[in-house]
Amino acid sequence: MSQRSLSVSPCAPVAGAGSPSNYSIRLGVDNYSLSHDSPPARVSQLFDILEQFGFKHVNIWLQPVTEAGDQNSLRMAERIVQIDRHMRQHGMTYTFNVEAPNFREAAEITPGVNEFDHPGGLHRWDLRMEWLKPILPPAVPAPPAFQGIVYDECEHMQLSNNKYSNEPTQRALGREADFDKPFLVNTHGMALETAYDQLVAECRRLREEHYEGRVPLSTEQVWPDLFHIFANAGWTIAPKLLKEHLSSVVMSVALGAAIQYVDRTRLWVSPDLWRFGECPGHSAESLRSALRMAYWLGAETIYVESLSYQGTDMRHPDAVTPGTLVYEPEDGPYQVTAYGRVAREFAREYVPNHPRSITWRDYRPRVALIRLPDGGWGQVGQSPADESPSRNRLLGNREHPLDEAASEWLYVWPILTHQTARPGAITIWNEKVYPERLDFFVPIDSVAVFDHLVEGPVLDAVECFVVCGHALSAKTFGAVRARVNQGATCIIARRLYDRHASGQPAGNWLVVDSFLDPRLAQTLAPFLGPPDVARFRFAGHVVEFEKGPGPDQIEVKVTERS
Numbered sequence: 001m002s003q004r005s006l007s008v009s010p011c012a013p014v015a016g017a018g019s020p021s022n023y024s025i026r027l028g029v030d031n032y033s034l035s036h037d038s039p040p041a042r043v044s045q046l047f048d049i050l051e052q053f054g055f056k057h058v059n060i061w062l063q064p065v066t067e068a069g070d071q072n073s074l075r076m077a078e079r080i081v082q083i084d085r086h087m088r089q090h091g092m093t094y095t096f097n098v099e100a101p102n103f104r105e106a107a108e109i110t111p112g113v114n115e116f117d118h119p120g121g122l123h124r125w126d127l128r129m130e131w132l133k134p135i136l137p138p139a140v141p142a143p144p145a146f147q148g149i150v151y152d153e154c155e156h157m158q159l160s161n162n163k164y165s166n167e168p169t170q171r172a173l174g175r176e177a178d179f180d181k182p183f184l185v186n187t188h189g190m191a192l193e194t195a196y197d198q199l200v201a202e203c204r205r206l207r208e209e210h211y212e213g214r215v216p217l218s219t220e221q222v223w224p225d226l227f228h229i230f231a232n233a234g235w236t237i238a239p240k241l242l243k244e245h246l247s248s249v250v251m252s253v254a255l256g257a258a259i260q261y262v263d264r265t266r267l268w269v270s271p272d273l274w275r276f277g278e279c280p281g282h283s284a285e286s287l288r289s290a291l292r293m294a295y296w297l298g299a300e301t302i303y304v305e306s307l308s309y310q311g312t313d314m315r316h317p318d319a320v321t322p323g324t325l326v327y328e329p330e331d332g333p334y335q336v337t338a339y340g341r342v343a344r345e346f347a348r349e350y351v352p353n354h355p356r357s358i359t360w361r362d363y364r365p366r367v368a369l370i371r372l373p374d375g376g377w378g379q380v381g382q383s384p385a386d387e388s389p390s391r392n393r394l395l396g397n398r399e400h401p402l403d404e405a406a407s408e409w410l411y412v413w414p415i416l417t418h419q420t421a422r423p424g425a426i427t428i429w430n431e432k433v434y435p436e437r438l439d440f441f442v443p444i445d446s447v448a449v450f451d452h453l454v455e456g457p458v459l460d461a462v463e464c465f466v467v468c469g470h471a472l473s474a475k476t477f478g479a480v481r482a483r484v485n486q487g488a489t490c491i492i493a494r495r496l497y498d499r500h501a502s503g504q505p506a507g508n509w510l511v512v513d514s515f516l517d518p519r520l521a522q523t524l525a526p527f528l529g530p531p532d533v534a535r536f537r538f539a540g541h542v543v544e545f546e547k548g549p550g551p552d553q554i555e556v557k558v559t560e561r562s
Contacts, residue, residue, distance in 0.1 A: 023355075023357050026056055026093065028059065028304075029057075032058050032059070046058075052336075053347055054344065057092065057094065058094045062100070064100060066109060070111060076131055080096075095150045096148075096149050096150065101116040101124055101165060102156075102157055103167055104168075105166050105169065121182065122184070122186070123157075124162075126206065126211075127149060129212060129214075149216075150218045154221075154230075155375070156221070157183035159391060160390050160391040160396075161180045161182050164389075166179040167179075184202045188397055189399055190395075192397075193471045200229055203234075217235045221237070221239060222243065224239065224246075225375050226375055227256075230265075231257040231260065231261035231265035232264065236267070237257055237267060238269060238270050239254040239270070240271075241271045241290040242271050242275070243275065244427045244429045246417070246442050247289075247534075248447075249442060249444075252444060252449060255297065256447075256450050259361065259363050260451065262458075266300055268301040270302070270303055270305055271305070275316075278314040279315065285342075285551065285552040288346065289554040292346075304324075304339075309324050319337070319339070323335070324337065363448065365461065367463065367527050368459065368464070369409055369465075370451070372471040376402050377410075378426055379429075380402075405470045408493060410423065412466050412520070412524075415520065416444055417442050418531040420443060422434060439552055441554055444535065445527065452469065452476060455475045456479070461537075462488060463488055463489065464488065467493065469493075472496045488508065491509075492509065492511055493511075540562075541559060542561060544557040544559070
């Protein structure tokens with residue numbers, strides 16, 4: 001296939017990239033609280049900031065109204081309508097972030113009733129449709145400013161059974177958070193395949209029944225797994241870049257889920273400046289790199305967390321003033337921070353000067369990992385004293401901690417990333433595996449992660465399969481075998497192969513009893529790119545990120561494929 005290099009410089013459009021009209025991008029900010037009693041000056045300042053930055057979207061952190069007694073529900077509805085009016089008047093789109101129950105045990109909107117309680121002992125906040133209908137067509141003109149609900153870190157809450165919902169109360173008592181109620185499904189005692197099916201069904205039910213199919217739902221995730229559950233159910237998936245992630249790893253997982261369920265989902269990205277308890281915990285250059293990676297990997301919406309959070313006592317050295325993108329003192333005008341200057345330059349200068357003809361829908365992976373998404377990212381410890389922020393429960397099942405099958409993919413990533421990822425964990429939350437700060441750049445060559453149900457044309461470009469984990473459907477095994485018959489290579493766990501076939505396989509198969517087998521690296525070697533490039537292949541382009549001259553910097557190269 002012939003290729004033509006396209007210059008991606010800081011000041012020139014991408015020559016030959018085609019019309020950007022079908023590849024538009026929406027830029028914005030995350031976690032901004034706008035309430036009914038926000039002073040008019042602060043509301044006005046918000047829109048001044050958004051205009052200066054060139055942002056058109058806000059993910060609004062919604063808080064339940066609980067201080068007005070039997071008027072709470074009415075006040076809640078009024079707050080939502082008021083926010084919608086503000087956003088439409090200024091030509092903005094927005095989503096509601098319903099993260100409140102992740103750090104709160106109860107909210108009585110109807111007095112005496114905990115709004116976060118659901119049948120079966122579940123704990124989350126589903127907004128009432130009576131509040132939302134006034135901001136949806138036909139009550140407002142189409143298209144609406146309201147773009148849906150973000151269940152922020154819902155995979156975290158499902159895996160951990162809402163561990164942190166009583167953290168403020170417990171911290172005040174000098175105790176560890178110990179809340180323990182499921183978020184979406186009570187999976188205790190379930191087989192993993194059953195749990196997966198139940199989670200997909202509940203996510204679909206929530207979208208189709210509770211929200212009547214009228215409200216888009218989104219998951220913004222901490223742990224780089226479970227995207228497939230939500231994409232399968234028709235939710236938008238939004239990986240966090242930065243945070244505690246390895247950049248190329250989390251994007252490979254999310255891209256795989258997105259293209260597997262291309263007819264059901266959308267791909268957004270949220271560069272998140274938190275790192276452990278630090279905010280901002282990343283360099284300003286890492287934010288620039290995250291924005292460029294999300295853009296060139298075809299995300300539809302990119303929003304930065306957050307706009308003006310005052311930060312923590314522990315901050316990156318680049319955070320010389322409080323605030324994330326801006327500092328908003330109570331008694332003076334706002335100040336743009338080093339991070340804000342990066343975000344503003346990206347929105348107002350970089351994007352207009354670098355139109356793209358790339359969409360995530362056209363991603364064509366060279367290597368595919370296939371596994372049941374169980375939430376196994378490398379969590380450690382069985383006891384609370386040794387437990388990571390994600391409880392050691394696969395899909396939230398307290399009877400099923402991280403095991404050998406769930407860990408197999410954790411020994412593939414180091415090979416695929418030239419040892420940047422470490423054996424045993426794929427986020428730096430496992431500080432035993434990652435004791436030091438890592439650079440943003442992570443080498444890779446066109447990898448995607450699919451779930452155990454994948455089949456169809458999405459596999460056509462794959463040259464090497466790695467099949468591991470707890471389950472594999474018969475249709476998926478058949479699809480992989482067909483590709484091997486066409487010349488592809490497959491590395492597969494023996495227990496999965498033996499469920500679907502017997503005898504010595506014909507073709508390019510490596511059947512292993514352990515993913516520590518040294519033949520794994522030997523078999524993958526022909527499918528690895530160079531150690532100084534993170535490469536992502538698309539139908540019409542190849543996007544390459546190379547390590548820049550300074551820490552956390554990347555350089556972008558786009559090559560046409562014809």
